[in-house]
Amino acid sequence: MPDLGYKNWQKRNIVNRLLSVLAGLFSFLCILPLIAVLAYILIKGISTFNLDLFTKLPPPPGGEGGGFGNAILGSIIVTTIAALIAIPIGVGGGIYLAEYSTGRGFSQFIRFGTNVLAGVPSIIAGVFVYGVIVSTRILFGNTFSAIAGGTALSVLMLPTVVKTTDEGLKLVSNDLRRAALGVGASRFVTVSQITLPKAFTPIATGVVLSIARAAGETAPLIFTALFSPFWPNGIFDPIATLSVLIYNFSAQPYDLQNQLAWSASFLLVVFILALNLLARWLGRFASK
Amino acid sequence: MTATSSSQSAHSNLDICLSIQNTTISYGDFEALKNVFCDIPRGQVTAFIGPSGCGKSTLLRAINRMNDLIEGCSLKGRILFDGADLYAPDVDPVEVRRRIGMVFQQPNPFPKSIYENIAFGARINGYDGNMDELVERSLRQAAVWDECKDKLKESGNSLSGGQQQRLCIARTIAIEPEVILMDEPCSALDPISTLKIEETIHELKKSFTIVIVTHNMQQAVRVSDTTAFFNAEAVEGGSGKVGYLVEFNDTDKIFNAPSQQATQDYVSGRFG
Amino acid sequence: MASMVALILISILVVVFWGSLESMGRYGLNFLITSNWNPVDDEYGAFTAIYGTLVTSLFALVIAVPLGVGTAIFITENIIPLKVRNIIGLMVELLAAIPSVVLGLWAIFILEPLIRPFLMFLYEDFGWIPIFSTEPLGPGMAPAILILVVMILPIITAIARDSLNQVPIQLRQAAYGVGATRWGAILNVILPAAISGIVGGVMLALGRAMGETMAVTMIIGNSNVFSWSLLAPGNTISAMLANQFGEADVGQLSSLMYAAFVLMVLTLLVNVFAQWLVKRLSLKY
Numbered sequence A: 001m002p003d004l005g006y007k008n009w010q011k012r013n014i015v016n017r018l019l020s021v022l023a024g025l026f027s028f029l030c031i032l033p034l035i036a037v038l039a040y041i042l043i044k045g046i047s048t049f050n051l052d053l054f055t056k057l058p059p060p061p062g063g064e065g066g067g068f069g070n071a072i073l074g075s076i077i078v079t080t081i082a083a084l085i086a087i088p089i090g091v092g093g094g095i096y097l098a099e100y101s102t103g104r105g106f107s108q109f110i111r112f113g114t115n116v117l118a119g120v121p122s123i124i125a126g127v128f129v130y131g132v133i134v135s136t137r138i139l140f141g142n143t144f145s146a147i148a149g150g151t152a153l154s155v156l157m158l159p160t161v162v163k164t165t166d167e168g169l170k171l172v173s174n175d176l177r178r179a180a181l182g183v184g185a186s187r188f189v190t191v192s193q194i195t196l197p198k199a200f201t202p203i204a205t206g207v208v209l210s211i212a213r214a215a216g217e218t219a220p221l222i223f224t225a226l227f228s229p230f231w232p233n234g235i236f237d238p239i240a241t242l243s244v245l246i247y248n249f250s251a252q253p254y255d256l257q258n259q260l261a262w263s264a265s266f267l268l269v270v271f272i273l274a275l276n277l278l279a280r281w282l283g284r285f286a287s288k
Numbered sequence B: 001m002t003a004t005s006s007s008q009s010a011h012s013n014l015d016i017c018l019s020i021q022n023t024t025i026s027y028g029d030f031e032a033l034k035n036v037f038c039d040i041p042r043g044q045v046t047a048f049i050g051p052s053g054c055g056k057s058t059l060l061r062a063i064n065r066m067n068d069l070i071e072g073c074s075l076k077g078r079i080l081f082d083g084a085d086l087y088a089p090d091v092d093p094v095e096v097r098r099r100i101g102m103v104f105q106q107p108n109p110f111p112k113s114i115y116e117n118i119a120f121g122a123r124i125n126g127y128d129g130n131m132d133e134l135v136e137r138s139l140r141q142a143a144v145w146d147e148c149k150d151k152l153k154e155s156g157n158s159l160s161g162g163q164q165q166r167l168c169i170a171r172t173i174a175i176e177p178e179v180i181l182m183d184e185p186c187s188a189l190d191p192i193s194t195l196k197i198e199e200t201i202h203e204l205k206k207s208f209t210i211v212i213v214t215h216n217m218q219q220a221v222r223v224s225d226t227t228a229f230f231n232a233e234a235v236e237g238g239s240g241k242v243g244y245l246v247e248f249n250d251t252d253k254i255f256n257a258p259s260q261q262a263t264q265d266y267v268s269g270r271f272g
Numbered sequence C: 001m002a003s004m005v006a007l008i009l010i011s012i013l014v015v016v017f018w019g020s021l022e023s024m025g026r027y028g029l030n031f032l033i034t035s036n037w038n039p040v041d042d043e044y045g046a047f048t049a050i051y052g053t054l055v056t057s058l059f060a061l062v063i064a065v066p067l068g069v070g071t072a073i074f075i076t077e078n079i080i081p082l083k084v085r086n087i088i089g090l091m092v093e094l095l096a097a098i099p100s101v102v103l104g105l106w107a108i109f110i111l112e113p114l115i116r117p118f119l120m121f122l123y124e125d126f127g128w129i130p131i132f133s134t135e136p137l138g139p140g141m142a143p144a145i146l147i148l149v150v151m152i153l154p155i156i157t158a159i160a161r162d163s164l165n166q167v168p169i170q171l172r173q174a175a176y177g178v179g180a181t182r183w184g185a186i187l188n189v190i191l192p193a194a195i196s197g198i199v200g201g202v203m204l205a206l207g208r209a210m211g212e213t214m215a216v217t218m219i220i221g222n223s224n225v226f227s228w229s230l231l232a233p234g235n236t237i238s239a240m241l242a243n244q245f246g247e248a249d250v251g252q253l254s255s256l257m258y259a260a261f262v263l264m265v266l267t268l269l270v271n272v273f274a275q276w277l278v279k280r281l282s283l284k285y
């Protein structure tokens, strides 16, 4: 009878076990930061969670109480502006790439450009908008403003939206397209009535993910939207956002401000993780 | 010598190499193949034939524990190799695969040189003889030496499909297994390459036990000594067709005087 | 509308280049190799920040590549049950979603105090090595490197995972079929087949690490004084921009733009190279 038994102390088996344990250890190290960050945010964020955070303004340095209602509102405003700019342009660009372009020359270049733009550091988007909008006072003589911040964020959202639209539409079968064109529908009707609705879920997933990313971005806002300790005063003025608040308050030597930074982190992370899980759920919904 | 009391054990007088005993293989909840009994004799060529989807590849992969690579694939029953249960809990699948080699349906050389393709398996199996000599011997045995001898340093992918398949056979021979499993080794090949591989199989029979899956009746007749015919049928409450072994006997008998009507229909091409 | 992408990309280049013209004219290439950054005397050289950018991202890469590729292997080769693998994969993806500024906050208050004793040990026992030659007193390059590792791990893991999943099943079967052990197959056959995709992912991660701003800004110490030591505070181009751009005067602004241009060119090169690698891969399979 041949001996087929697993020999614990054979060299190759020891090596294999060691390498597997090592890979497992690496995986553990990989998820450790997530666990540690979430744990601290929960501990530090929940312990002081109260309604004042939503309704009050940040306290002056050394002051007491307060919240960051203005930053919550500001984050919503700036992200909305970014979405309003990036989604129409991005979806439009994606539709062009997938439905109208020939797939050669120009559109290849655009796809390449989209990937390159996705790799541009976020701070550079800030520098760019600073150069175009803030320093030139192009918007009615205003410098730092909510709209400048929103524009900077939209530069970062754009490639994601273009890419997911392009890829989502490419998944729609060509038979469907030919069928619609075959019964005499125009290009435009085909795209708007047939292919776009079919590709809705992947596009929506991509859009949700890009919003989640934009909501947490800080670097492009520091010198475009700036910050403001007051309630938002229209979109042509500097505005507070949660992410910039975390940055500013983490550097202050006061416990209270640090504490507010943790609470803001808690809120931001909960919001972003919720959006991510929503996108995931959308994706699962689509595959059914 | 008893007459075939059950159609599943044709050769009670022969040396049994592999004994498949009441084996049921499932992918998740789906039973692909049910209650197979079959004794594969040593030193012969055994062919598995049957319609598509009846579980021939599934059974073949079970014999060298290749199914371990497929998520959710499980096996009930026993497969004995020289009396040792391949699915006993302490069995090392690597040991099994070193004794029972496999040639796949699609030629799949490593993206390495022809020489390395052969040397890799031998080396990890602890071969410490003359590697050049082993490479040459294996390539010769697989009838592909003439085509390869001048380009041993070139990539295995630079060969034609038929040559690649014979390279894969050579690679399997080089690990010096006792059994070689072949899953439709000629399905991607032209008639001439097919013929070459069939000749190779005849050669190899002298030193190995061979199990071959084929869709080509003539091929089964040409190369095999015994043949197992599988079929599949829908069962109540099942999610798909379940495969089972219909008849197992000498190749002559299967093709000339089968005992089952289904076999008769299949081998004469009247199937459906 | 599609051309908007190209338009934006080109205008970013033009705006940054235009803004830095003055400083380019004044310092030329000397800007890249001098390290005094002095707004008071209006003298600028970006070597400290360039050194910081390169050193932090390269060290981060050296740590993150084995961790990320190891994790990718762990969750693609069936070493543990599929359910557990999927959970690990999900967690790594969620790690990518945590905003940089939150990681920075965590680095300031949790990570840096936690690792300081270890950095102290490096300084005391290995201080003769230039990169450990200063006393760790708080923010510095070392914690910045660690937080960068956390930020690029998900990218490397995700791309390595995709590349490994794309290795054809036939190749796996070939390896196991000749009696390779699990790691024999992984190291000799599967990993080599996936390597160009993985390298592409690593390059993308490098681009990300060089441009990463917030977490680094918050923990690196923002010092314009040059030091070889990883335990000393330092600076990166993006951290410098985040810190000084808002309140810079004209001369400083131009030099900052110049630094931004350097960063832009660096990340662009790395990204284009990464894309080229990934494309070459998709042609091969």
Ligand SMILES: Nc1ncnc2c1ncn2[C@@H]1O[C@H](COP(=O)(O)OP(=O)(O)OP(=O)(O)O)[C@@H](O)[C@H]1O
Pocket: B027, B032, B050, B051, B052, B053, B054, B055, B056, B057, B058, B059, B070, B240, B241
């Ligand atoms: N990896 C797998 N996962 C799930 N089901 C599988 C898998 N492989 C095969 N099956 C199913 O098992 C059954 C038997 O498949 P198998 O490949 O063994 O058939 P076969 O007899 O080799 O067919 P063919 O002659 O076409 O190669 C089929 O119903 C198939 O759908």
Ligand SMILES: [Mg+2]
Pocket: B056, B057, B058, B183
């Ligand atoms: Mg088959």
